[in-house]
Amino acid sequence: MTGPPPIEVRGLRKVFRQTTTGQSVVAIDRLDLAIAPREVVAIVGQTGCGKSTFFDLMIGLEAPSEGLIHIGDKSPHADFDLFRGRIATVFQQDRLLPWRSALDNARLPLELIGLPEKEQRERALTWLNRLGLGQFTNAYPHELSGGMRQRVAIARAFAVEPDILLADEAFGHLDEVTAAELRDTFLKLARECGSTAILITHQLEEAIGVGDRIVVFGKSAKLLADIHVADWPKSKYRLLREAIQSTLQSNRPDPRLTQAANARSSPRKRGPGKKGSTSGR
Numbered sequence: 001m002t003g004p005p006p007i008e009v010r011g012l013r014k015v016f017r018q019t020t021t022g023q024s025v026v027a028i029d030r031l032d033l034a035i036a037p038r039e040v041v042a043i044v045g046q047t048g049c050g051k052s053t054f055f056d057l058m059i060g061l062e063a064p065s066e067g068l069i070h071i072g073d074k075s076p077h078a079d080f081d082l083f084r085g086r087i088a089t090v091f092q093q094d095r096l097l098p099w100r101s102a103l104d105n106a107r108l109p110l111e112l113i114g115l116p117e118k119e120q121r122e123r124a125l126t127w128l129n130r131l132g133l134g135q136f137t138n139a140y141p142h143e144l145s146g147g148m149r150q151r152v153a154i155a156r157a158f159a160v161e162p163d164i165l166l167a168d169e170a171f172g173h174l175d176e177v178t179a180a181e182l183r184d185t186f187l188k189l190a191r192e193c194g195s196t197a198i199l200i201t202h203q204l205e206e207a208i209g210v211g212d213r214i215v216v217f218g219k220s221a222k223l224l225a226d227i228h229v230a231d232w233p234k235s236k237y238r239l240l241r242e243a244i245q246s247t248l249q250s251n252r253p254d255p256r257l258t259q260a261a262n263a264r265s266s267p268r269k270r271g272p273g274k275k276g277s278t279s280g281r
């Protein structure tokens with residue numbers, strides 16, 4: 001297995017023309033971003049700053065107005081068919097089909113990519129079991145709680161064994177305990193499967209809990225901060241939260257975040273050390 005390909009975003013721009021007013025909206029303005037295979041990234045930003053549009057471009061539903069998104073060396077929009085079953089998304093709404101059981105919902109993407117029915121069922125059952133829904137495989141969405149329905153949606157995403165998992169505000173509408181539980185399960189499984197995972201969230205606690213990286217979007221998806229959580233000791237999480245909050249409010253990078261980024265990059269600027277400098281990882 002080669003693992004998920006890297007994601008490269010360069011000079012990405014997306015402009016929508018609003019049908020009612022005829023005005024242009026710049027949803028994304030010259031975004032540059034690189035995401036390594038298996039990285040777990042949280043994206044935070046205020047409502048309307050272009051987060052969901054970024055996901056629409058990632059899954060190839062929309063084409064860039066300018067610039068590019070490459071996954072490996074392919075474009076999710078231009079090479080749409082190549083990405084079938086390789087990117088999976090969990091949204092805020094579970095988007096389950098009410099007339100299909102949990103099992104039939106979880107196996108739906110596998111049906112769409114044309115797997116034999118036996119394999120569809122086996123894989124969907126495995127994932128429903130892993131998400132604690134072994135007793136509910138024949139239940140219909142209306143018979144399940146919000147948290148359970150979201151578990152079915154997560155099982156459906158994992159069942160395709162995707163390279164890339166995208167979660168758009170997938171947990172924020174649930175009660176805190178359920179949300180934290182589901183987010184932890186999602187992240188644990190993503191790491192186990194070796195998928196790259198990108199989570200959009202408006203909750204800073206959730207972003208900080210995610211792990212590797214927090215990317216802060218300003219208006220028109222301007223990259224305000226790119227935070228490597230490992231640079232921050234747990235004792236400074238409160239400071240981190242405050243710095244992100246002030247970045248979001250002022251639409252400008254808080255100096256405390258810039259300082260941390262500089263401290264991180266300066267030893268590297270001095271060049272490679274004596275030991276392990278050619279190992280590359």
Ligand SMILES: Nc1ncnc2c1ncn2[C@@H]1O[C@H](COP(=O)(O)OP(=O)(O)O)[C@@H](O)[C@H]1O
Nearest residue numbers: 016017018025027046047048049050051052053
């Ligand atoms: N299909 C569309 N047509 C026109 N405008 C859109 C469309 N999708 C998004 N927008 C606009 O682009 C901006 C970014 O939206 P969105 O990506 O949904 O933001 P977020 O997910 O960060 O809340 C908003 O101003 C929104 O109104």
Ligand SMILES: [Mg+2]
Nearest residue numbers: 051052053168
């Ligand atoms: Mg959104």
